[in-house]
Amino acid sequence: MRKTAGRSLLWQTFFRYGGLLIAAAVVFGAVVGYQNVSVLVRESETLIASSLTTSAAWMxxxxxxxxxxxxxxxxxSLLYPYEIFRNGYTAAQATNLLNSYKNANAYLSDIVLYYDESVAALFDAEPRYFTTTGPMDAETFWHYIHPVSSGRLSPGLVVTMPQQSMLIHPVTETVKNQERRFLLYLTxxxxxxxxxxxxxxxxxFIEESVVNEGLARTALLYDGVLGVYNTDGDAMYRYGEAPQTLDGHILDMVQDAGGQPVIAHTGSGVCVALRTQAHGLTYVLTLPAGFNAPAIYSAIASLLPFVALLTILAxxxxxxxxRPLFRPMQQLKDMLRPYSLQSDESLSGIVYSIRELEAHRDRLESLGSQRATLARIQFLHNLLQGAFQSREEMESQMRLCECDCGAARYVVLCCRLVPAPETNERILDLCAAAMHVLTETDRLADEVRFAVPEGGPNEVSVLCGLPPETDASAHLESLYHTARAVFEGETGAKLVCACSEVGSGLMEVSALYLHARSALSGAFVRGNARLLRWEGTRRDANIxxxxxxxxxxxxxxxxxxxADEACLLARRIEAEVRARELPEYAAKSVCLSLVRNxxxxxxxxxTGVEDDQPYRTLIARIEAPGTxxxxxAGALCEMCEDFCARRARAAAPGDAQQREHCRQVKDFFQSHYPDSTLTLAGIAARFHLSEGHLSRIFKACTGTSVMQYLDTLRMENAxxxxxxxxxxLDEILKRCGYVDKSNFIRKFRRHNGVTPMNYREMMRIQKRSQTDA
Structure with missing residues (x-):
């Protein structure tokens, strides 16, 4: 018996503290492995920087x-024929002199002298080329010094060469029926x-094999790409792939380093750069990720079994x-399952399903310890089962289980789940008690702030049930002023929506609801009803x-x-408002929301608006009593024209060609936005522009970036x-160019305040209301 008890205690101790021990072991293993790998990486980078410095010194x-x-x-004076003859040099003597230079410097394969037609014209002779291997015709010369594959060079380069310091370029030549590669140095x-x-x-001309032994040996050793660039970042020689312009960020780094090697980590690997002081050349070695470091791989491989075991234990x-933390939520689901699908048409207001209660699981679990959470769940269960005989008993039970304003809010939500087709006294008492807790303290603002994101508005629903003989307007007006005093502040606009099941006086209640919606600092944002779906029974569906x-x-x-289309739409909106014969509060609320949005x-x-006074003036005129x-429509149309004018000024970069590029890109987006493979680099290449240039002119034309414009277009079509x-939803993602469903839902929620399915449901509700009207 004692042995069994000892085992039980051992297992309890392991279950209680085993997780902490496993987590500590995982952290220790990760830290040790990271330190070992970091040491190996630093040693490899130091060795690479040293090799690059040696290669740069050789070059x-x-x-x-x-x-x-x-x-x-x-x-x-070997360059001019006149000087050759004056000093007694012959072509053979000049060739011998060049050969002596070549022999004294074993790395040289050949030396060539060239003078252009302007010099030869002085002696009425053709241009001559002196070389250690014989005459060199113009075609061969152009082929040697042309830095691109076309094999031809305009003589203009020869004229501009004195402004450059040098040119290094690899060339291929067939010597004795054997293809050989040289490095051409042109000065x-x-x-x-x-x-x-x-x-x-x-x-x-330098044999490239000699270069490989010196300059490119670092790139060969580490399987990377070594490039030599001038002071402007233009490629002169690049071993490993085609030349390209050096990134300006690397140029700034090497300039600030003062002749010391710098190391930069990029997404594709490691970049080691060095600028020499003597000639201003920049040497850049680009290494792929995991560059020739078998020690790193072996260290990681040795840690994998240990990390895998620790992960399984963790x-x-x-x-x-x-596991114990999920039991209260499962118990709540079991308790509320009989009521989760109750949706009787006679029950107006909001019908919350079990899914919406699950969305608040984190909030419910954060109310306290496991025991306190179970007490609250039991309280909600008793409330739904009608176990309380009086309001005093319910309030006493709320105090015992430490229910605060947040818990009272759940009481109100759960009251709406009761499948009562008619109003009864018990439900009214419970709702009144919950409303008493909700409105009597300023702590309500702190309790609901968890649902309000930073800098964004949110709707907080305050639900109440009132008998038909109650003065609904007075009650709701008092609730509105109380809520406004609680919720107004600098933390962001909060919207208090009051829903009622009142029969008489419903017109006034609904109008007051719309007035409250527009008065609270313009907090109403279309489609941002995360906690509220307002679909009460109304006499006039147009409200x-x-x-x-x-x-x-x-x-x-x-x-x-x-501008013309915007003015036409403004007049259509005014005609719709007048055709529906909305009450004064409702019509003004619609107009205020239009102007604020x-x-x-x-x-x-x-768009560059400097003064929003016209908007403020129109808002004040609409809000003024008796107006x-x-x-x-005329005032809104005038604002739209000014808006479009500012938009056009902001979108006019001043260059017709740039505007034409913007138009072509937007037309391309209209027909290709479903293509999920579109990238900024691909779009720029399609229109033969660089990525930076396309971004600048598109931003100047539209006020937004290329990819933001494409994302907005896709979102509008979705x-x-x-x-x-x-x-x-999968079909919509495919037709609009999205691939990741979770990423699309997150973007949709950020743009519109609700998920895609909630947005579709809201649009259907509004369409049914308009159809019934």
Whole structure:
């Protein structure tokens, strides 16, 4: 017996503290493995930087020697035929002199002197080329010094060469029926002070095998790409792939390093760069991820079994530790399952399903310890079963289980789940008690703030049930002022929506609801009803109407600076408001929301508006008591015209060609937005522009980036498909160019405040209300 008890205690101790021990072991193993790998990586990077420094020094020494040879050739007056003859040099003697330079520097394969037609014209002779292997015709010369594959070079380069310091380029030549690769070093004679106006060129040929032994040996050793760049970042020689312009960020780093190697980590691997002080050349070695470091791989491989074992133990321990936390939620689901699908048409207001209660699981679990949470669940269960005989008994039970304002809010939600087709006294007592807790303390603001994201509005539902003989207007007005005093503040606008099942006086209650919605700092944002779906029984279905589709069309017209279309839509909105014969509060609420959303749109598009006083003036005129909506369409149309004018000014970069590029890109998006493989690099390549240039001109034209514009276009089409079709979410993603469903839902929620399925349901509810009307 004692042995069994001892085992039981041992198992209890392991279950209680085993998770902590496993977590500590995992952290220790990860830290040790990370330190070992970090040491190996740092040692490898140091070795690579040292090799690059050695290679750069070798190349600098070769360049210095070739500069010295070029200076001696010019100083010996070998460049002009006139000087050759004057000093008694013959072509053979010049060739011998060049051969002596080549033999003294074993790494050189050949030396060539060239002077252009302007010099030859002085002697009425054809241009001559002196080389150690014989005459060199113009075609061969162009082939050697042309840096691209076409094999031809305009003589203009020869004229501009004196402004450059040098040119290094790999060439291929067939020698004795065998293809050989050389490194061509081209320097202008004009770089010498005494010949600064001369157009002559001196060419050195170096066997690439010699270069591989020196300059490119680092790239060969580490299976990377080694490039040599001038001070402007233009590629002169690149071993491993085609030349390309060096990133400006790397240029800034090597310039600040003062001749020391710098190491930069990129998404594709490691980049080691060095700029020499003697010639201003920049050497950049780009290494792939996991560069030739077998020690790193072996270290990681040795840690894999240990990490895998610790991960399995950690998951098992986490399951044992977290399993008790899910029991209260499962018990709540079992208790509420009989009521979760009750949706009688006679029960107005909001019908919450079990899924919406599950969305608040985190909030429910955070109310206290496991025992306190179970007490609250039991309280809700007793409430739904009608176990309380009086209001005093219910309030006493609430205090015993430490239910605060947040718990009282759940009481109200659960009261609406009771399948009572008719109002009864017990339900009214329970709702009144819950409302008493909700409204008597300022702590309500802190309890509901968990549902309000930073900087964004949110709707907080305050539900109440009132008998028909109650003065609904007075009660709701008092509730409105109380809520406004609690919720107004700098943390963001909060909207208090009051729903009632009142029969008489419903018109006044609904109008007051709309007035409260517009008065609370303009907090109502269309489609942002995360906690509220307001669909009460109403005599006049037009009271809850809002021109959603017309406003979206208006915003699209303003985004693309279509002033005529925007004015037409503004007049249509005014005609719809008048045709529905809305009450004064409701009509003013719609107009106020239109103006405020227009101001938000202008702020988001950054049209350059300097003064929002016209918006403020129109809002004040609408809110003023006793005013009518006459002339609203004209004022809104005038604002739209000013909006489009500012939009057009912001979108005009001043270059017709740039505007044409923007138009072509937008037309391309209209027909290709379903293509999920579109990228900025691919779009720029399609229109033969660089990524940076395309981004700049598109931002100047539209006020937004290329990919943001494409994402907005896709989102608008997704919303249209949700409104007008019954297509599944996977089909909509495919037709709009999205791949990741969770990423799409997150973006949709950020743009519209609700999930795609909730948005479709809201649009259907509004359509049914308009159809019933």
């Amino acid at each position: 600098d020494a070769r360049v210095a020697e070739m500069d010295a040879i070029a200076y001696h050739i010019v100083d010996s 202008p004679a004009g770089k010498m002070p005494m010949w600064e106006n001369h157009r002559g060129l001196i060419l050195f 998951l098992w321990g986490a399951y044992l530790l977290l 809850g109407w809002y021109p959603v589709e017309l406003e979206e069309a208006l915003h699209r017209a303003l985004t693309f600076a279509k 227009l101001l938000r749109l202008e702020a988001s598009l950054q 009518t909506l006459d002339g609203f 919303k249209a498909l949700l409104r007008r079709t019954d297509a599944s």
